[in-house]
Amino acid sequence: MSQAETLVAVQRLRLTPVRRRALEILLEAHRALGAYEVLERLAEEGFGKQPPVAYRALEFLVENGLAHRIRRLNAFTACMHPGEAHVPAFLICRVCDSVAEAAGAPVRAALDDAAIALGFSVERASIEAVGLCPQCRAHTQAGGVAHG
Amino acid sequence: MSQAETLVAVQRLRLTPVRRRALEILLEAHRALGAYEVLERLAEEGFGKQPPVAYRALEFLVENGLAHRIRRLNAFTACMHPGEAHVPAFLICRVCDSVAEAAGAPVRAALDDAAIALGFSVERASIEAVGLCPQCRAHTQAGGVAHG
DNA sequence: TTGTTTATGTAATATCATAACAAGTCAAGT
DNA sequence: ACTTGACTTGTTATGATATTACATAAACAA
Structure with missing residues (x-):
């Protein structure tokens, strides 16, 4: 998480509450999570309950190298080496x-x-x-x- | 197609009408087709109209090296080199x-x-x-x- | 023929993903 | 403080992809 924060600061990205929480959820899971699994957890914590909420947060994380999409599993996972090329x-x-x-x-x-x-x-x-x-x-x- | 038939004969696989037609559809398309695109064509020709008809035929083809699944496109394509390892x-x-x-x-x-x-x-x-x-x-x- | 496996078909449903729109947030410039 | 513009969040609604469960039928072996 600290790696992610450093990276975000350097790149001037906006790691908003939803995005930050989505990343934490992936990190805590220790496995790949489907978008709806992430959504469920986000919703429990007061964030939006609709699919785009999760998909947008996850897309942001993937775009910025903080998470990966595993197509075979239709799932997402936190990046283990953020920042490293x-x-x-x-x-x-x-x-x-x-x-x-x-x-x-x-x-x-x-x-x-x-x-x-x-x-x-x-x-x-x-x-x-x-x-x-x-x-x-x-x-x-x-x-x-x-x-x- | 002839390559496929040889391969099928050798491996004692059952290239039934649906499966054969599904393969031909992929070969004729010259591009990756979604399962529902294949299904549509199969249905037009008198085969079943429900998703499992297409998914099962495609699964058979993929399992036996006659087609490939392109996950990024959620689509299937005929194998260009069937039989070759x-x-x-x-x-x-x-x-x-x-x-x-x-x-x-x-x-x-x-x-x-x-x-x-x-x-x-x-x-x-x-x-x-x-x-x-x-x-x-x-x-x-x-x-x-x-x-x- | 009888029993077994495999294949086909349907209905119903589950799962995954996006489009379109409204409202709120935030920072920059005036 | 106010306005502007870019971005973010949320919702509704729908679209796209895939599977489960079950019934029927065909192929095959004994």
Whole structure:
């Protein structure tokens, strides 16, 4: 949160109460939240009850590098490295739905190469992997945990 | 289509009329289609009129490597290289919405490296880039085409 | 044929997202 | 203090995407 505040101050962004609270909600969750989940929490605290309230706050956070959108989950997650020039690659566990943010710079470089070969210029990329996180991998191998 | 049929025969998959037609629809479109667009065309030809008809056919195609899902567009596109062991990376033009399928193997390799560093095992990956295709890049630079 | 699996179709509903508009906030200039 | 203009928040309403649950039918194996 402090990282976020510093960043906001430097960039002269307006981290208003809704936006700030939305970010805190994402940070506290330790997982990706759907827009309606965020909305529900915001509404409980006296903010607006309608979808645009959440979508706008989340859009602001994403635009300014404070959060990410995980398209595969239709969800949002707080950025773990705000301010750092980084390309995130998301590792989504199919068992526990946890989301880890991996270093995506080399991935992005490879992607740029592939794009250049086709004359395509990449502006933004979303790199999302589905698999097993270390914890769930251990469990699955050991006990044969069912997953659906 | 012939590639698809060969593949289907080898794998003993059931390319039923709906599924076959769904694939043809994607192939004929030369662009990514939403599930409801596919559904509309299927319904016109006497198939079911409800969403699951399209979603199931598309899911079958995706599962069996005959089509891909483009999450950023909430859309589906026919696979351009069915049967080849390939990891697709999608290049989505933000102006004309065209989708190109680039070689994603090196991208995937970089992604696997990043995942291994975190103890995460990748099973599937979706790699989607947004930018400008060669055509739209030329137009934008030359004439200053507005894009929204 | 009988039983089993797989596929198709429908109805109903759940989930995710945006457009359009009204009202409030805030800072800059006068 | 007042006005202006950009931005923010809130609401209503609707649009777009996707799934669950259940019934019927086709394909297949024994």
